Amino acid sequence: MNRFFVDPTAIHENSVDIPDETASQIRKVLRLKEGTRVQFLDNHGWLYESVIHYTDPKNITAEIIKKRSAEGEPACAVSLYIGLTQREKFEWILQKCTEAGVSKIIPMITERSLLRKTTDITGKKERWEKILKEASEQCGRGSIPKLSDPLSFHEAVKAGSLADKALFCWEDEKQKTLREILEPLHSTTSNISLMVGPEGGFSTEEAALAQEAGWSTVTLGKRIYRMETAAIASVILTLYELER
């Protein structure tokens, strides 16, 4: 089933105004035929089961059959604070963490980040938001994860500490597990911050600063994950615990 996010203003009682870009995707890329069922999403949690019609070979309309809640939204909003890294790896993190159910991604610059300046990512935001949108459509999310502008480590520590629970994934934490922290929380928690470091990990000073600000250090298990694996594992496991 093909899914497309559209602006809420494009949705009327019985029909959807298909934006040009989406129409061209339906017609030229996917080559969907008259009468094909598709789903439109308003990025506010609603899904519109629809059927497409061709008024002429170049003009498509969409008739709404049924409105319902989108099913793919997580029970808890997970914000992932993640070290900025090389483009390919970062884009992979965006795509996979969207599938895993992340609600917000906040790139940050830490002591050992490979990318050191926020200007390094100028011009990439549009491309990255497209990745988030397409991954959300593909996996059946009801809304597209938000992408924040990059923060410094200090800003990130402060911002993330405001969540119901803030978890600092750290390879030097050998005892405290995600399960231990999350199991008691599951029915009462509406938002969680996760922080995952860059390739070289966090420094001891960074871990101390985060702990002072209220973050709980946590281990993701006894195997040492690469940063991108840690990112997806932390989101998958957090929502696995909280969506019980």
Add this chain to the structure above:
Amino acid sequence: MNRFFVDPTAIHENSVDIPDETASQIRKVLRLKEGTRVQFLDNHGWLYESVIHYTDPKNITAEIIKKRSAEGEPACAVSLYIGLTQREKFEWILQKCTEAGVSKIIPMITERSLLRKTTDITGKKERWEKILKEASEQCGRGSIPKLSDPLSFHEAVKAGSLADKALFCWEDEKQKTLREILEPLHSTTSNISLMVGPEGGFSTEEAALAQEAGWSTVTLGKRIYRMETAAIASVILTLYELER
């Protein structure tokens, strides 16, 4: 800390015969200095804390300081039966599932697999085994996951059904969760089979055949994962449950 798998015959009471390829990696790629601590692994679960010495600029020996069990091995052997797919994606699955703790990977050809013939992968096995070895060294595994020759779907269904529990990850299964199946098992299960389909999913006939052979269909959650995400998520979540 750098880790290297070596053949068990290379390990003596107080020293390790460093194979030429590893020696050249230590000398030329990593440029490790006299006295650097490294770890050797025998692929049978033992780890040897060692120190490297240069007898001359081109000759390296390794002195064993301590022998201990490798910590990164999972408590339960997970075999992943996975649809063959394009090279880049398949190699990603090999690397990430090794980090996640898989013990064996069995490529298979299903009705909707992108690759249709086992001859398509001739010559790739050596490259793939190298990926498994390097990922194991990086993440601290005590042994390298095994890579099987590709099987047909029918062969895979039969082979995998012999495990203590065989789980068929299926997007059309909406009820039965991994937790429901795995929670009662955790202390008594020594091996699990996981089956993950190709990009187009499994056919209804394939799901029926697997169920007849004793596989339990299972959902990985309400979001629809791409095949590579399903592969890593299934291994991460299975070991999360079984390594309680």
